[in-house]
Amino acid sequence: MELIVNILSWIFILAGSFFIVIGALGLMRMPDIYTRMHAASVIDTTGAGFLVLGLILQAGLSLIALKLLFILAIFFFTGPVVSHALAQAALAAGVEPELAEDRRGQTTATPAKDGKSKEIP
Amino acid sequence: MFIAATIAVLVALTLAVSRAILGPTVFDRVLAGNSVGTLAILLLAAVGFLTGRPEWLDIALTYGLLNIIGTLAVLKFFRYGDLAYDQEDGA
Numbered sequence: 001m002e003l004i005v006n007i008l009s010w011i012f013i014l015a016g017s018f019f020i021v022i023g024a025l026g027l028m029r030m031p032d033i034y035t036r037m038h039a040a041s042v043i044d045t046t047g048a049g050f051l052v053l054g055l056i057l058q059a060g061l062s063l064i065a066l067k068l069l070f071i072l073a074i075f076f077f078t079g080p081v082v083s084h085a086l087a088q089a090a091l092a093a094g095v096e097p098e099l100a101e102d103r104r105g106q107t108t109a110t111p112a113k114d115g116k117s118k119e120i121p
Numbered sequence: 122m123f124i125a126a127t128i129a130v131l132v133a134l135t136l137a138v139s140r141a142i143l144g145p146t147v148f149d150r151v152l153a154g155n156s157v158g159t160l161a162i163l164l165l166a167a168v169g170f171l172t173g174r175p176e177w178l179d180i181a182l183t184y185g186l187l188n189i190i191g192t193l194a195v196l197k198f199f200r201y202g203d204l205a206y207d208q209e210d211g212a
Contacts (some may be wrong), residue, residue: 009122009161010122013122013126014122014125017125018129020130020133021129021133022156024133024156028140032194033149036149040155043133044161051126051167053168054126064175068166071185074189078185078189081189082189086152089172093146
């Protein structure tokens with residue numbers, strides 16, 4: 001039983017480390033602020049989630065596990081708030097997304113099955 | 122195993138700090154700063170387990186609360202140029 005919990009927690013910790021490095025690589029390599037936020041959210045959710053879950057399994061039922069759960073709760077509540085505020089501030093300051101194509105008000109002819117073109121809202 | 126997590130977090134911290142230095146706009150730097158805060162919390166947790174002193178989690182919790190307040194304060198400052206801005210005041 002001890003061994004199973006240990007192996008499970010090692011898997012979680014390694015997965016968390018992997019996703020943390022992936023997220024940081026994306027933060028470095030992505031082309032503009034919005035895609036970078038997408039990459040950074042991997043650190044906040046998957047990376048931190050897996051790592052903290054692995055640490056909880058190592059800690060067992062104790063006060064330490066409760067503190068780790070609180071850390072996880074802080075991430076899950078503050079992450080979306082900060083992402084929203086950051087994206088809104090960047091848009092309000094006029095930072096244009098590089099990869100998006102603006103389809104508002106544009107009638108792209110997408111051939112539907114009955115031959116009529118369909119408008120993309 | 123904790124040392125692997127510590128090394129991974131340190132690598133990620135290096136990348137995040139270099140993004141904070143390079144970042145073309147202020148928002149890139151804010152995003153990188155927020156990531157650095159998150160990674161600092163994870164580093165505290167991992168190193169606490171590595172050295173057998175998980176009491177450092179208290180400090181990690183405090184960092185987590187400071188992180189969001191700091192990020193939102195910086196964002197508000199760069200949007201309004203004033204931390205005491207109030208919409209009804211119009212100041």
